[in-house]
Amino acid sequence: MPSANDSAPEAPGHGTSGRIVISVDAMGGDRGPAAVVAGMDESAAANPGIEFIVHGPEDLLAQLVAKRPALAGRCTIRPAAGVVTMDDKPSQVVRHGEGTSMWSAIESVRKGEATVAVSCGNTGALMALSMIRLRKLPGVSRPAIACLWPSRNPQGFNVMLDVGADIRADAPDLLQFALMGASYARNGLGVARPRVGLLNVGTEEHKGRAELKSAQDLVAAAAETGGFDYVGFVEGGDLPSARVDVIVTDGFTGNIALKTGEGTAKLMGEFLREALASGPLSRLAALLALGSLKRLQRRIDPRRVNGGVFLGLNGTIVKSHGSADATGVAAAIGLAFRLAGSGFQERLAARVASAAPAGQSGAEGGAANGNST
Template sequence: MSLPRIAIDAMGGDEGVRVMIEGAALARRRHDRFKFLLVGDEERIKAALEEHPNLRAASEILHAPDVVSGEERPTQALRRAKTTSMGMAIEAVKTGKAGAAVSAGNTGALMAMSKLALRTMPGIDRPALSALLPTLGDNDLVMLDLGANTECDARNLVQFAIMGAAYSRIVTGRDTPRVRLLNIGTEETKGTGNLQVAAAQLKAAAADLSISFDGFAEADKLCRGDVDVVVSDGFSGNIALKAVEGTARFVADLLRRAFSNSLRSKFGFLVSKPATELLKHHLDPNNHNGAVFLGLNGVVVKSHGSASAIGVANAVAVTARLLEENLIERIAADLSRLGTDGLRKAGGDGA
């Protein structure tokens, strides 16, 4: 069974066409039901496809004369949406030429273009950026918002929780995801007024939404594996995410330095190499690549700009799974349980 085509912004990312095409080709080899709309410089895409006949047979090229740069402001990029590879990939989702879009380009521009072209779903005030974090448990952690909205009210946080839970059900298979709000403590009295109101709303609506909500989570417990969805405003969420990523790099660099310190430590490295390789695999962001813009009338996935071909392939796989599992329809169904404003009717607006 084939899926709707996935539009690939072939010009996005640090290395552009080569890595994006290699990643799409790898995804195609893993799953032959994938089909693609490759958007970007036609000549460069055709040249890259020469090494990937399997991908070429499953792809159509859409020429785009312009590219959004990494330093470009979202407002500038919006003016050129109709001629850039990023803008044209998103437009393909809007018009139905593709079921979803993947880009490794400028995050701010991608969010701005996606929101303008696709609009937010009924019952969602703002889209949120969500990503998967590795944990010590059996499943990855869904975390949102990670930077799309620096300030959020209680209504936004509740809507983020609904979207994150729908996403978590797809990636974890858990029918009742464990949802928490990121806070400075787990006590009920901790946190801002918006967090308090959002917690009350989610606690009251937990049964209707098929979630397990038990209040707050602290940042140092994010990756323990005892929670499936962590919800935050974009400012706090982005800081927490970068702290986690920085700590992972610190640990990896510290181990590398320790193992190269002496002849004895080098021997120790050889003995412990299977364990360190497992650690490296677990912490490699390429293995968890693919941040999703939740809350739009269409699926848009952001790949790391520095992602390898493996990372791009994983982002494509995430995209395909969201299409296959009908993410947008699932979110809409959950929202309908709480009324059109995305909050429990009897609970007020949380403002």
């Protein structure tokens, strides 16, 4: 197993073998590092082109990794004694977080050792540290968290953002979210020309807050150069529909919608299990429909769409659910791997830079160039 003192990667974010390197914060999740390492093992078995830098207590991680054959020769342990807990305040973590596994995981991306970082930890702290260490992309006022929402579209998912990076968003912020969300759908889901909608209380143009009406004009004007189609206002019922590929909203509304959807899916699953176990005939019907029920369970399983992507930073961060088990962690790592392989970060930076007002593109850091964004 490689150590922390092994030679540096040959290219940013790639190991000496040419594999894509994912930086993983092993601490901070509700289920502990065992679930995180198990998820890494699942990802390694499914993706020969992946390897890891994993951050946390060295002795503990060495024991866990040694039990996972798929990680042999593909996992570097980066010692980090400190842990960011779910109760820690982001401001405290920013001041005193150096030496924690979360800080260390982000640093691997900042230094170019890894392409993407994955963490199950405290969302507020992860965003705060990511903004401090990676900085915002030129032209971005507010980063956003994007999630995947199961839908009737051919790709199987819609993109929704922001789902909790910041509770506020004015019209220019919503325009940036539209550009970033379209780039994510294009490079992460393979949607050639994403359809973008603004989440509102109705589809009529006269409805909604003032910033939504202003954002509508900005997004519609940017559609052609941004490489997307603007479909107008969308409602909550459109989130899983085939009408739209990218749903844009502020973090307050998006987070409530996300948590409501997750809770509803869980409730419906419980109702279905109760109904199928309510009597002998129901149990027989469940047995006969077992194959269909398993396919349904897999399709609506929230663990398999786990992973919110931080957009608008000089580096890609994937936030896994804090309660994620091995399957959920593997899904978040799989998403990170697909984004890294697509060149998503460089293309996103180029897209945002191309839309930035004159004189703003050099404000924070440099934007990478890309052909298809």
